[in-house]
Amino acid sequence: MPQLGLLHGRAWAALLGQLLRPPRVVCLGAAHSHSQVAEAVLASQLKPHQEKSNFILKTPKEMLTEKYGEDSGLIYDLKDQGGELLSLRYDLTVPFARYMAMNKLKKMKRYHVGKVWRRESPTIVQGRYREFCQCDFDIAGDFDPMIPDAECLKIICEILTGLQLGDFLIKVNDRRILDGMFAICGVPESKFRAICSSIDKLDKIPWKDVRHEMVTEKGLAPEVADRIGDYVQCHGGLSLVEQMFQDPRLSQSKQALEGLGDLKLLFEYLTLFGIAEKICFDLSLARGLDYYTGVIYEAVLLQNPAPAQEEPLNVGSVAAGGRYDGLVGMFNPKGHQVPCVGLSIGVERIFSIVEQRMKTFGEKIRTTETQVFVATPQKNFLQERLKLIAELWDAGIKAELLYKNNPKLLTQLHYCENMGIPLVVIIGEQELKEGVIKLRSVATREESLARLQREMLSLLEGKPALRPKVAFYDIFRLPIHFAVKMASSSGTKNLDFRRKWDKDEYEKLAEKRLTEEREKKDGKPVQPVKRELLRHRDYKVDLESKLGKTIVITKTTPQSEMGGYYCNVCDCVVKDSINFLDHINGKKHQRNLGMSMRVERSTLDQVKKRFEVNKKKMEEKQKDYDFEERMKELREEEEKAKAYKKEKQKEKKRKAEEDLTFEEDDEMAAVMGFSGFGSTKKSY
Secondary structure (H helix, E strand, O other): OOOHHHHHHHHHHHHHHHHOOOOOOOOOOOHHHHHHHHHHHHHHHHHHHHHOEEEEOOOOOOOOOOOOOHHHHOOOOEEEOOOEEOOOOOOOHHHHHHHHHOOOOOEEEEEEEEEEOOOOOOOOOOOOOOEEEEEEEEEOOOOOOOOHHHHHHHHHHHHHHHHOOEEEEEEEHHHHHHHHHHHHHOOHHHHHHHHEEEEHHOOOOOOHHHHHHHOOOOOOHHHHHHHHHHHOOOOOOHHHHHHHOOOOHHHOOOOHHHHHHOOOOHHHHHHHHHHHHHHEOOOOOOOOOOOOOOOOEEEEEOOOOOOOOOOEEEEEEEEEEOOOOHHHHHHHHOOOOEEEEEEEEEHHHHHHHHHHHHOOOOOOOOOOOOOOOEEEEOOOHHHHHHHHHHHHOOOOOEEEOOOOOOOOOHHHHHHHHHOOOOOOEEOOOHHHHOOOEEEOOOOOOOOEEEEEHHHHHHHHHHHHOOOOOOOOOHHOOOOHHHHHHHOOOOOOOOOOOOOOHHHHHHHHHHHHHHHHHHHHHOOOOHHHHOOEOOOOOOOOOOOOOOOOOOOOOOOOOOOHHHHOOOOOOEEEOOOHHHHHHHHOOOHHHHHHHOOEEEEEEHHHHHHHHHHHHHHHHHHHHOOOOHHHHHHHHHHHHHHHHHHHHHHHHHHHHHHHHHHHHHHHHHHHHHHHHHOOOOOOOOOO
């Protein structure tokens, strides 16, 4: 084989680099956790359509061309073996219009979920891909104005509210208003669609950049761009629609007045649907697709703003749509028109937001539907596990095991935690001897024994009406099949590692709070909570009965019998006596007793009576007081004090004499030339 020179080597490296380089992100990854979230998001979007008896329609991946204006450059063009030019479908709306024209249909109400393809720069964070899934809903037919349009907006609100993505806003506009606005501002008709695509960027870039693009790239006169800027920076509700009716320039355009009239009617229907506060009339909304002819709308998620900001931050568009009355006629040989209106939900966009939110709040994505995992702490127990899992499968229970002969129990439990499997059935030698199965909750780590009772299982499964509603702690008292089946049914909560809240209860609390705030705002006095005045305690506080005692505490020990001081009023335990006294004298404890922290104000008669009572007590105490006995006690105390003082003086004198004797011995030792016993004799 000949040696490759330097240039040849670089050429080969470049070629191999092209071959090995991965393509740009085309579609969402196929990770199972992603699929689970995507399926949940899709299911929540299909629910409103199914509840309204909408017809599901699937259209083929058909050729498309000349339907999208400036967005036509994003269509994937293909060429088959015969040289025919084809395109991957850009959206689901054009295939639907073609279906209506080919089958000569005049009315239809349908929803459709399918893949679409676009040649744009993918952005994973924003949920933008070249291949992605869309969920469309369309109403075709000649109906009274704005009723189908209002239903489409209602469906968007239902979907976004059900997904609990936070606050959202739906912007609405009308292509007739846009065209009329361009005409009165002096925009040439040939540049209407080009200017639309520039204005549609106002949610991403500021007005000065959009104006620069229209003037320098689109060839628009600066004064015309300024007149457009006066309109496109306006947004509001029904009041803005009425204001535009009175605008001296816009009122000169007939098509603009038609669009404003339809928007006013639309807001009336939206008010009846109870969603008018979620809708905003925004003159900067200019969807770039050529087939829109009337009302257009776009839903964006809102993020809570920082304190210094006045406008909510735009997180991104998740749904859009509008009226396209002329699209069906493009496919009909005779040009017969069928009025249509529809919406499109970006599944991948919503999926990206949901996934990011789950990561932010540390929520786990359950990647399996397994209800129970069969585990063992013993070695060589594969046959017993296989028998048990076969029994569970036959009973219709989704079960799983680890495909190893001698797996470690800790490894099996970790697998359940990672995969989100709620229950573990543990079988071992001891369980086989006793004829029981150990059932363990992965979430709470509670364990209990359950016996296999086929007769009871058959009876309950054969008669669903006899099936009781059980709570989670009751699962462990049931047969294994019935227990696991109940664990995955309506009687069980918190088996998917997510906190559950009583939505109805919190709605009642929220409604009560809103009512109180509304009454307070309207100036109506809020009824205070009636409480009694603070009273003195009529019982003795027990602080010494448990002092120094040892208490055995297990997981079944009631809270009142645990260590510390238990308050039966507030149902809490305080660890020491000081904090316990602070607690029972505190505001929370007194309020739970139905008392406020206010003390009853004494009257003059009550004070006089109190003085009389205290005076009588003092008189009775003086009667019992023996003066002579007290004087005798005082004399004895004085004598004891004198004796103590005398003894102290003697002890002080004795100590002084001992110190003097020691000093004399030191002087004598110095005269003799040594300082003490055992020291070296030395004369000075």
